[in-house]
Amino acid sequence: MSAARPPWLEPTAPWDAPSDPSQGSAPAVRVVGHALSAGELAALRAGRFVPLYGLGAGVDESRRALAVIRACFARDADPRATEHALALLEHPTLGASPYAHLAGAILSGDAPAWNAPLVLGAALVLGADDGLRARVAEPLDRVPRMRPHCEISAAAGGGTDGAWRDHYLRVCRAGPRSAEGERAVIRAMRAWYECVLARRWSGLDHLRGSRASLPPLGQWLVDSARWVVGDDDARESLTRCTEALLSPVHDALPGLTALVARELTELLSAPLTVRWNWLRCAASRDHAAMAIRHWLRAATEATSEPEDSPERALESLGPEPSRAGRAAAESSGRAEDFILDWYVPDRAPRRALDAWAAGALRLWHRLHGAAMLGRALESMGDVASPGEVAT
Amino acid sequence: MSAFELAVQALHESLAGWNRGAVPGLISRAAVLFDEAREQGDARAAVGSAVARGIAGDLEAARRRLVDIVAAEPDRAAPYVALGMLSLRDPDPLAHAETAVWALVAARDLAPGVSCIDRMLAQALTAAGDFMGALQSARNALAIDPDDDEARLFSSMLRLYFGGDLSAAAMLAELPEAVTERGGCSAHWLGAVAGEHARSEFHAARVAMRKVIAPLKQGSPADEPLVIAARRWARELRGFGPSVPMAPDRWLRDVGGAQSDYVRTRLAMSTLREQLANAPLRAGAEQVDPTEVDGALCELEARTRRGMLEWGARLIVRGFAEVFLPLRAHLEAPSIEVLAAMDLVVFDG
Numbered sequence: 001m002s003a004a005r006p007p008w009l010e011p012t013a014p015w016d017a018p019s020d021p022s023q024g025s026a027p028a029v030r031v032v033g034h035a036l037s038a039g040e041l042a043a044l045r046a047g048r049f050v051p052l053y054g055l056g057a058g059v060d061e062s063r064r065a066l067a068v069i070r071a072c073f074a075r076d077a078d079p080r081a082t083e084h085a086l087a088l089l090e091h092p093t094l095g096a097s098p099y100a101h102l103a104g105a106i107l108s109g110d111a112p113a114w115n116a117p118l119v120l121g122a123a124l125v126l127g128a129d130d131g132l133r134a135r136v137a138e139p140l141d142r143v144p145r146m147r148p149h150c151e152i153s154a155a156a157g158g159g160t161d162g163a164w165r166d167h168y169l170r171v172c173r174a175g176p177r178s179a180e181g182e183r184a185v186i187r188a189m190r191a192w193y194e195c196v197l198a199r200r201w202s203g204l205d206h207l208r209g210s211r212a213s214l215p216p217l218g219q220w221l222v223d224s225a226r227w228v229v230g231d232d233d234a235r236e237s238l239t240r241c242t243e244a245l246l247s248p249v250h251d252a253l254p255g256l257t258a259l260v261a262r263e264l265t266e267l268l269s270a271p272l273t274v275r276w277n278w279l280r281c282a283a284s285r286d287h288a289a290m291a292i293r294h295w296l297r298a299a300t301e302a303t304s305e306p307e308d309s310p311e312r313a314l315e316s317l318g319p320e321p322s323r324a325g326r327a328a329a330e331s332s333g334r335a336e337d338f339i340l341d342w343y344v345p346d347r348a349p350r351r352a353l354d355a356w357a358a359g360a361l362r363l364w365h366r367l368h369g370a371a372m373l374g375r376a377l378e379s380m381g382d383v384a385s386p387g388e389v390a391t
Numbered sequence: 392m393s394a395f396e397l398a399v400q401a402l403h404e405s406l407a408g409w410n411r412g413a414v415p416g417l418i419s420r421a422a423v424l425f426d427e428a429r430e431q432g433d434a435r436a437a438v439g440s441a442v443a444r445g446i447a448g449d450l451e452a453a454r455r456r457l458v459d460i461v462a463a464e465p466d467r468a469a470p471y472v473a474l475g476m477l478s479l480r481d482p483d484p485l486a487h488a489e490t491a492v493w494a495l496v497a498a499r500d501l502a503p504g505v506s507c508i509d510r511m512l513a514q515a516l517t518a519a520g521d522f523m524g525a526l527q528s529a530r531n532a533l534a535i536d537p538d539d540d541e542a543r544l545f546s547s548m549l550r551l552y553f554g555g556d557l558s559a560a561a562m563l564a565e566l567p568e569a570v571t572e573r574g575g576c577s578a579h580w581l582g583a584v585a586g587e588h589a590r591s592e593f594h595a596a597r598v599a600m601r602k603v604i605a606p607l608k609q610g611s612p613a614d615e616p617l618v619i620a621a622r623r624w625a626r627e628l629r630g631f632g633p634s635v636p637m638a639p640d641r642w643l644r645d646v647g648g649a650q651s652d653y654v655r656t657r658l659a660m661s662t663l664r665e666q667l668a669n670a671p672l673r674a675g676a677e678q679v680d681p682t683e684v685d686g687a688l689c690e691l692e693a694r695t696r697r698g699m700l701e702w703g704a705r706l707i708v709r710g711f712a713e714v715f716l717p718l719r720a721h722l723e724a725p726s727i728e729v730l731a732a733m734d735l736v737v738f739d740g
Binding site for chain 2: 199200201202229230270271272273275276279280282283285286287288289290291292294295296297298317321322323324325327328
């Protein structure tokens with residue numbers, strides 16, 4: 001298999017373009033992980049670096065991507081390596097074009113399919129923020145088996161800039177093209193949003209009911225929600241799920257295990273505080289507004305009236321409420337409903353819980369990335385064996 | 392007789408013969424005569440001209456004229472009263488409630504102590520959803536004129552569904568009988584529907600509903616929307632249930648039952664409270680204070696109970712204004728005291 005040469009390499013690749021002499025003349029950065037020199041750092045910041053898959057969808061680029069991830073999560077990795085690796089995910093001139101090119105190569109059979117989970121897994125384990133994660137995931141959405149992973153990676157978020165409502169809406173819309181089994185995790189994510197961020201008990205009921213049928217990634221979501229509301233065995237289940245998700249990459253990326261363990265410990269460090277904040281937010285919701293919807297539903301339900309009653313004629317009325325009823329029960333859609341429940345006037349617990357939810361989602365994406373990398377490593381075979389990567 | 396006096400006479404005659412509207416020929420004549428009087432320089436006639444057109448059916452143009460008059464003569468109460476009155480006589484009073492409130496607040500400031508202005512302000516505030524203000528205005532109107540039936544009707548509705556005072560239901564149930572004896576229209580029976588329903592007197596509520604719609608003709612294009620609106624409101628009242636939200640017997644049902652978020656949140660908070668009491672060291676380490684949980688529990692209940700009344704009023708009392716005001720405007724002419732507040736009377740003494 002030989003992938004077509006990317007168009008941006010002709011006549012001059014963007015990272016080889018003549019640059020400002022004051023920024024030094026170091027060659028374009030290809031691999032990170034070691035302590036970068038001042039010249040390399042300047043080159044990285046000036047866009048003189050080769051983004052992942054910037055040279056095409058060939059095996060060398062797959063090896064380079066893997067080398068970058070390994071360098072970030074080696075036992076003695078440079079602490080700034082992750083930040084530098086995140087920079088390599090997106091070139092300022094090319095944007096996400098290398099991933100669109102990669103998706104095209106996979107679809108045409110010019111590149112092996114495991115490249116897609118490798119690159120999306122890299123973005124996820126590195127902890128890309130909402131925007132970058134979506135920009136990497138969206139071009140890869142064209143690869144059929146990647147669809148549910150790309151959809152959930154792009155949709156689940158909101159902690160970076162507090163856009164919970166928009167991300168909830170995207171989660172609600174995700175999944176129609178995916179298979180039933182794959183949709184279960186997307187549904188669990190939606191219920192997780194409803195439980196943790198909108199403080200609806202129905203979300204928790206859905207999560208608890210579906211746990212047995214979910215893969216470990218979905219079970220992790222269930223257990224994190226159960227932990228928030230104070231279920232006794234949730235912490236233990238959460239740890240078990242995390243171990244199961246990390247086991248495929250434990251040997252290849254030991255630093256990732258340490259990082260995830262640190263983040264998980266941080267996440268679970270104050271169970272009473274998180275639970276108390278969640279309950280304060282749940283108590284601050286407008287329960288009376290929910291009741292009015294209940295009343296209006298009761299009003300439009302058919303009831304049996306005596307034959308001679310003038311209300312008998314009510315049954316011929318349409319289901320639409322009066323203008324006052326409409327105004328009293330108004331909420332213009334699912335996302336507005338969500339935001340009404342999320343936006344409680346008690347600010348301090350809401351902010352604390354938002355921060356907790358952002359941390360939980362970041363960790364979940366890392367675990368999702370680890371699961372994908374595990375699958376990619378398994379499929380790569382010999383290509384995955386550490387070798388010489390040109391720097 | 393001046394043109395203004397002739398116009399007022401024609402207006403009163405047209406209203407005296409009210410039958411789902413003013414007498415068409417007379418109200419047109421009144422409008423023309425008011426125009427003549429205005430050309431002769433009578434400032435009161437401009438309001439009369441707009442009111443005559445509004446009563447004849449051209450509410451939009453009449454309100455536009457009144458807004459212009461208000462801009463030209465901001466210190467006279469009459470145009471404000473007229474603007475408020477015509478806004479409340481609109482088939483969709485909720486849409487014009489804010490305008491009516493603005494105009495009637497100004498009118499009340501310019502002409503304090505006029506019962507009908509306070510009463511109309513109570514109706515406008517109810518339609519706008521400002522229930523506390525509406526209750527105060529209704530009480531002001533009753534303080535000036537204790538026999539003001541409409542002010543009593545609105546005051547009782549607000550006391551029952553906004554204040555949670557079930558004793559107001561008896562007043563609502565008894566009031567229409569007396570109003571009808573004094574020649575009031577059937578719209579007042581809507582109050583009895585609300586009162587009897589709150590007292591769980593469902594048969595009496597059905598009888599009252601029959602009395603509301605009795606004068607309206609089935610199939611008439613003018614009457615049909617009013618009947619539908621009244622029935623729709625009655626349906627929502629029925630869904631709301633008898634009694635008031637504060638009553639213990641309906642509290643659990645109102646908040647959605649034992650599986651509702653309110654009940655489960657309350658239960659979870661009580662459980663947390665117990666756990667904190669059993670593990671004080673851990674609670675102290677995480678800085679979660681059991682007394683704060685107690686406070687939040689009380690706050691949750693108090694806010695939800697108050698919220699129930701607020702939402703109940705938005706649904707039932709505002710819905711009542713939505714039905715009552717057009718129905719009364721359809722069946723009843725503006726009263727003589729409202730015409731007097733608009734300076735559309737002639738003193739013969």
